[in-house]
Amino acid sequence: MSLFGALSRHPLPVLAHFDHSLVVTFGLPPEQVRPLLPAGLDLEIYRSPEGDRFALVAVAAVSLRQLRLPYLPRLLGLRTIMTGYRIFARYQTPGGRILRGLRHLRNDADNALLTRTGNLLTDFDHQRIHAWTEQTDGQVRFVAHSADGTADVDIVADLAEPEPHQDAVFETPDDARRYAGPRGYTFSPGGDGGIVVVRTYRSDWEPRQVAVDVRRASFFQHGPFAGTKPILASAYYMSDLNYGWHRGRLRPARAG
Known part of the structure; x- marks a missing residue:
């Protein structure tokens, strides 16, 4: 294995403090999303009572600070705004356990150092953006x-908004929370036929469903999603929490 291949497996734990975190999930036909997953991962599919089937793809937007290695002081941490695109997926361990997590397609940040190190230490395709947030009474905007x-x-x-539930995909708010709520794992190809599994952790874990106005999300107009018609499914917001990623662990691509 090359040194670059070893580094890209998320070899270091990372900590950060999230000031604002918004995850907006869309439903798409499974056949349009499944080819984007590497071997060893399965789609998370929601089946409505009417028999409709949806794959779930999320746009995440985060305003964070103190991004650093755990043994470094907070003052040395990075401050940035990040956006990212994830597929809700499942991985089956060799022992048969199902891990429900996210396959990262792309991560963007308004910090050049973060994009360079992110591309060195993961395969999450970090790119540079110009971004900002606006907070007013009762609203948070990510651009x-x-x-x-x-x-x-x-x-x-x-x-x-007192009734934020989006009913175009999920039958109930409980369904939205179960299928599109925050996940504890991320997945990426391991380069040797395996899957790199990264476990996340957080403090003050109180996600709440909110109403959103999606004025623009151009990722769905290009590349593999060009021509698709994503349906807004749910949106979850959190604020003022500490968040972390453990070191990645290479697991076999298929159980057994």
Whole structure:
């Protein structure tokens, strides 16, 4: 194995503090999403009572600070705004346990150092963006501009909306929480036919479903999603929490 291959397996634990975190999930036909997963991962599929089947793809937007290795002081941590695109997926361990997590397709940040180190230490395709957040009474807005326009974001979360449930995909809010709520694992190809599994952890874990106005999410207009028609399924917001990633662990691509 090459040194680069070993480094790209998320070899270091990382800590950060999230000021704002918004994850907006969309439903798409499974056949349009399944080819984007590497061997060893299965799609998370939601089946409605009417028999409709949806794969789930999320746009995440995070304003964070103190991003650092655990043994470094907070003052040396990075401050940035990140956006990212994830597929809800499942991995079966050799012992038969099902891990429910996310396959990262792309991560963008407005910090050049973070994009360079992110591409060295993971395969998450980090790219540079220009981004900012706006917070007003009862609302948080994330805006991101990519260099080529393929990953622009403009999403407003209405934190005061009393009935934020989106009913176009999920039958109930409980269904939304079960299928599109925050996940504890991320997955990526291991380079040797395996899957790199990274476990996450966090403090003050109180995600809440919110209403959103998706003014722009251009990622779904380009590349493998060009021509698709994503359906807004749910949105979860969190604030003021500590978040961390353990070192990645290479696991076999298929059970047994």
